[in-house]
Amino acid sequence: MVMNPVTPSSSAEKQAQSSPPISAGPEGSQLKPKWDKIKSAGAAQSPLLGAAMFSPAVLYILLLIAAPFMLAIFYAFSDARIGSSEMHFVGLENFRSILQSPSFRKAVDNSIIFTVVAQVVVIICSTALAIALEKPFRGRGFIRFLILLPWVAPVSLGTIGFKWILDSIYSVITWLLIHIHLVSPLNPPMWLGEPGLAMGSVIAVHCWRLIPFSTVILLAGMTAIPKEIPEAAAIDGSGFWRTLFQISIPMMTPIISVAVLFGTIFTFTDMTVVYILTAGGPYDSTQTLPSLAFFTGIQGSDLAAGAAISLFLVPVLVVIAWGMLRVAHSAEVV
Amino acid sequence: MALSRTARHIGAGITKWMVLGIFTVLLAFPFYWMVIATFKQNIDLYNTENNPFTFTLKPTLEHLRLLFQETGYVRWLGNTALVGVIVVAITLFLSIPAAYALARLTGRWGQRLGIGIFLTYLVPPTLLFIPLSRVVANLGLQDTIWSLVLVYPSITVPFSIWLLMGFFKSIPRELEDAAMVDGLTRFGAFLKMVVPISMSGILTVVIFTFTLVTQEFVYALTFISPESQQMVGVGVPIFLVRGDVYFWGSLMAACLIASVPIAFVYNLFLDRFIAGFTVGAVKG
Amino acid sequence: MAVVQTRNLTKVFKQGELGAVNNVNLETREGEFLVFLGPSGSGKTTLLRMIAGLETPTAGEILIGGRVVNDLTPRERRIAMVFQSYALYPHLTVYKNIAFPLKAQGVKRELHKEKVEGAATLLGIRHLLQRKPRELSGGERQRVALARAIVREPAVFLLDEPLSNLDAKLRLSAREELERFHRRIGTTSIYVTHDQVEAMAMGDRIMVLNKGVVHQLASPKEVYDEPADTFVATFLGSPPMNLVVNGEVIVGFRPEHFRPSENITDPNKVQFKFRVENVEYLGAEYILSGVLVGGAVDGKKAIARLLLGQSFEVGHTYDFAIPERHLKFFDKTTEKRVSARAVAWS
Numbered sequence: 001m002v003m004n005p006v007t008p009s010s011s012a013e014k015q016a017q018s019s020p021p022i023s024a025g026p027e028g029s030q031l032k033p034k035w036d037k038i039k040s041a042g043a044a045q046s047p048l049l050g051a052a053m054f055s056p057a058v059l060y061i062l063l064l065i066a067a068p069f070m071l072a073i074f075y076a077f078s079d080a081r082i083g084s085s086e087m088h089f090v091g092l093e094n095f096r097s098i099l100q101s102p103s104f105r106k107a108v109d110n111s112i113i114f115t116v117v118a119q120v121v122v123i124i125c126s127t128a129l130a131i132a133l134e135k136p137f138r139g140r141g142f143i144r145f146l147i148l149l150p151w152v153a154p155v156s157l158g159t160i161g162f163k164w165i166l167d168s169i170y171s172v173i174t175w176l177l178i179h180i181h182l183v184s185p186l187n188p189p190m191w192l193g194e195p196g197l198a199m200g201s202v203i204a205v206h207c208w209r210l211i212p213f214s215t216v217i218l219l220a221g222m223t224a225i226p227k228e229i230p231e232a233a234a235i236d237g238s239g240f241w242r243t244l245f246q247i248s249i250p251m252m253t254p255i256i257s258v259a260v261l262f263g264t265i266f267t268f269t270d271m272t273v274v275y276i277l278t279a280g281g282p283y284d285s286t287q288t289l290p291s292l293a294f295f296t297g298i299q300g301s302d303l304a305a306g307a308a309i310s311l312f313l314v315p316v317l318v319v320i321a322w323g324m325l326r327v328a329h330s331a332e333v334v
Numbered sequence: 335m336a337l338s339r340t341a342r343h344i345g346a347g348i349t350k351w352m353v354l355g356i357f358t359v360l361l362a363f364p365f366y367w368m369v370i371a372t373f374k375q376n377i378d379l380y381n382t383e384n385n386p387f388t389f390t391l392k393p394t395l396e397h398l399r400l401l402f403q404e405t406g407y408v409r410w411l412g413n414t415a416l417v418g419v420i421v422v423a424i425t426l427f428l429s430i431p432a433a434y435a436l437a438r439l440t441g442r443w444g445q446r447l448g449i450g451i452f453l454t455y456l457v458p459p460t461l462l463f464i465p466l467s468r469v470v471a472n473l474g475l476q477d478t479i480w481s482l483v484l485v486y487p488s489i490t491v492p493f494s495i496w497l498l499m500g501f502f503k504s505i506p507r508e509l510e511d512a513a514m515v516d517g518l519t520r521f522g523a524f525l526k527m528v529v530p531i532s533m534s535g536i537l538t539v540v541i542f543t544f545t546l547v548t549q550e551f552v553y554a555l556t557f558i559s560p561e562s563q564q565m566v567g568v569g570v571p572i573f574l575v576r577g578d579v580y581f582w583g584s585l586m587a588a589c590l591i592a593s594v595p596i597a598f599v600y601n602l603f604l605d606r607f608i609a610g611f612t613v614g615a616v617k618g
Numbered sequence: 619m620a621v622v623q624t625r626n627l628t629k630v631f632k633q634g635e636l637g638a639v640n641n642v643n644l645e646t647r648e649g650e651f652l653v654f655l656g657p658s659g660s661g662k663t664t665l666l667r668m669i670a671g672l673e674t675p676t677a678g679e680i681l682i683g684g685r686v687v688n689d690l691t692p693r694e695r696r697i698a699m700v701f702q703s704y705a706l707y708p709h710l711t712v713y714k715n716i717a718f719p720l721k722a723q724g725v726k727r728e729l730h731k732e733k734v735e736g737a738a739t740l741l742g743i744r745h746l747l748q749r750k751p752r753e754l755s756g757g758e759r760q761r762v763a764l765a766r767a768i769v770r771e772p773a774v775f776l777l778d779e780p781l782s783n784l785d786a787k788l789r790l791s792a793r794e795e796l797e798r799f800h801r802r803i804g805t806t807s808i809y810v811t812h813d814q815v816e817a818m819a820m821g822d823r824i825m826v827l828n829k830g831v832v833h834q835l836a837s838p839k840e841v842y843d844e845p846a847d848t849f850v851a852t853f854l855g856s857p858p859m860n861l862v863v864n865g866e867v868i869v870g871f872r873p874e875h876f877r878p879s880e881n882i883t884d885p886n887k888v889q890f891k892f893r894v895e896n897v898e899y900l901g902a903e904y905i906l907s908g909v910l911v912g913g914a915v916d917g918k919k920a921i922a923r924l925l926l927g928q929s930f931e932v933g934h935t936y937d938f939a940i941p942e943r944h945l946k947f948f949d950k951t952t953e954k955r956v957s958a959r960a961v962a963w964s
């Protein structure tokens with residue numbers, strides 16, 4: 001079920017259009033006044049009832065999302081610390097010091113690299129997977145269940161599994177590589193201990209988690225393409241690859257955008273994978289903005305600096321929000 | 335075309351199965367691995383000579399015993415379940431009326447509100463956790479599960495409203511109009527007609543909210559320090575270690591037990607979740 | 619030379635069940651407009667799709683231009699197809715839509731413009747070339763679909779109920795345009811529909827299908843005046859032919875031939891008493907439905923179609939008759955048409 005809730009029609013005009021169920025006859029004359037009463041009562045009472053019904057949710061969201069967001073900005077300009085109730089305005093001091101810190105610059109780089117590389121890998125893999133899963137076959141449901149496991153398992157638990165899989169001594173992957181003689185048992189790869197490999201490992205875990213999500217979303221987009229379109233393309237003489245790249249994928253642009261946008265958020269704002277897998281190490285080589293914000297703000301007790309670091313997530317989020325709105329708007333026009 | 339139609343068919347089929355095979359293995363093998371590690375004796379597990387994919391020594395239940403009897407795992411599961419149930423209740427209470435109101439009763443600016451609510455879903459915990467840690471501390475909820483009960487709906491409510499909004503829109507207005515002609519007020523029609531019909535949508539929100547609670551990490555890590563109060567998502571990676579020593583067998587068991595049932599249920603409701611994510615992007 | 623032929627063509631979807639298409643043999647004539655007519659589930663679309671190459675037959679052969687094409691992809695069969703929804707590529711302009719088959723078949727870039735504009739001019743859509751499909755009306759979309767179809771100069775046109783998605787008013791003008799288009803282009807065309815009016819208006823020949831079996835393949839006149847069995851007899855014509863069982867035969871007569879006895883000058887006529895139970899005034903004609911009274915057909919339902927029916931009242935019985943030459947006879951068991959015979963009416 002797919003839908004477009006961005007176009008609710010006004011209740012007043014809808015109610016004016018709906019006509020009484022019985023058009024003529026003696027019973028009709030009894031119902032008509034009742035109908036009119038409902039219409040007028042409905043039209044008058046609706047805005048109030050509506051406001052009453054959504055204001056708890058809106059209030060909650062304002063209190064627990066909008067207000068803390070404002071607070072984060074406020075802290076970033078202060079010297080707030082954990083354990084101290086004092087707080088003074090310090091202007092741009094926090095920003096100055098973090099912008100000079102090499103850890104911060106590495107974190108920004110990493111956040112961008114991890115996110116971009118992960119999205120590219122994920123889109124390619126999930127497109128291939130979605131194509132493979134498109135036509136029904138026996139056992140498809142079971143395979144789908146298996147494929148979904150990385151996404152639905154709690155982030156921290158899947159990641160801790162990988163911590164064991166990527167252990168420098170006991171890694172299952174190392175064992176395999178040794179047995180096909182690609183790696184020497186005397187010099188096993190330090191998957192999480194060597195900066196380059198550690199970055200790759202973090203990216204790999206993100207991809208592992210995101211491919212199922214992305215695949216399922218792309219599948220939904222693929223099945224939404226009317227089946228006559230690829231048939232028309234086949235009759236027009238288009239082969240598999242041409243139909244895929246010139247017809248199917250362009251038609252799926254909105255949904256691919258949704259998958260990429262969500263994937264970007266999930267990767268860019270995630271701190272769990274980094275925290276559990278590498279704790280930002282070795283030597284900050286896998287630090288990202290959210291993880292750095294956590295280590296600085298909570299472990300390091302410097303709430304202000306932590307808040308300042310986390311605010312750097314905002315520009316990317318704004319771009320993503322803009323992207324989402326564009327997708328929703330363009331889909332509306334079609 | 336040099337190849338005949340059947341040859342091409344077979345070629346395509348082989349590629350498809352190869353792709354499926356490779357990805358299924360890559361994506362699911364960590365869980366297979368977890369199953370094996372759960373039951374492998376430590377001597378077997380920590381021996382790098384042995385084949386990691388099979389049992390060289392007889393399987394054991396020792397890790398499970400340790401997990402359930404000597405760690406806070408059961409306690410964590412209990413905490414998570416309790417928080418889950420309460421948060422589900424709060425989420426339903428907040429989002430069902432809000433989604434209905436947005437779907438039915440408001441005009442132009444209702445549309446804007448709807449988009450606004452969706453956009454709040456994009457504000458991540460990793461941005462809000464620092465100010466919220468202060469708020470939680472000031473409210474005296476630090477180190478208790480009630481901090482999470484307060485904060486988790488901020489993650490679950492926006493998406494739930496979005497999901498339910500689409501669902502309510504697909505219910506024809508005539509149903510409520512007919513109920514009102516029969517004498518119910520608009521709110522009465524909502525309670526007695528719309529809500530019962532929307533049970534599957536509401537169930538979806540319940541499952542989704544519960545899985546979000548079990549998945550959450552940042553807030554639980556930030557707000558709660560003592561082991562006994564912790565959620566399972568934080569307890570397992572953080573507390574199943576003594577010093578630098580990870581109890582991998584028990585760890586894998588813990589992961590498996592917490593992941594698979596959720597995966598199973600999530601899978602059943604998958605199509606609805608996808609609808610929630612793709613809303614507005616695909617015209618049905 | 620016949621353009622499209624099928625021999626014993628069969629398609630079974632589920633093992634053990636009756637096929638969607640069963641042993642169909644047909645042969646088109648060069649340049650004709652052949653209509654596959656039948657209710658939903660009759661197999662007409664499946665048959666068309668097999669000819670197009672979108673479904674593989676379970677048994678039998680398909681020949682296009684004398685060549686067996688069973689193993690060929692749709693691209694290799696040199697056919698063009700217009701789908702019910704027109705299947706225009708929504709993200710491409712009209713120009714690119716029409717150019718797509720040329721691109722896919724590797725036609726040189728330089729030739730595209732000429733061919734596309736040629737096709738567009740033929741269909742009167744040159745002014746729409748830069749628009750996107752979503753900006754076009756239903757009729758315009760049909761023309762784009764047709765342009766895309768002819769730009770490759772195919773041997774056969776296949777059309778799958780292209781008028782079904784249009785509203786009633788548009789359907790008429792779109793139908794007319796299709797007829798004019800066919801007269802202009804002259805390519806052999808196969809047209810699928812469930813609408814018998816469309817079939818009668820457009821077809822050079824009509825193939826009537828039901829449950830995957832061909833009941834009759836003949837010109838509209840023959841299918842209407844000399845139906846091969848009761849299915850064809852009742853499927854064509856609205857209201858359908860009246861059928862009454864009498865002894866070992868079923869006797870059929872069309873409502874327009876069933877008139878007040880005094881209006882029929884032909885002395886060879888069969889007379890019935892007809893009790894009217896419902897009168898419908900449709901503007902151009904009256905539809906009287908009722909029951910035959912007395913004799914061998916007492917109690918059987920019948921419908922009459924008259925230009926002037928205002929004097930007929932519900933509940934009254936009148937003297938109606940049918941000229942004998944307009945009676946059709948069908949075998950009671952096989953339901954197939956048999957020759958005229960004497961039948962007792964009283």
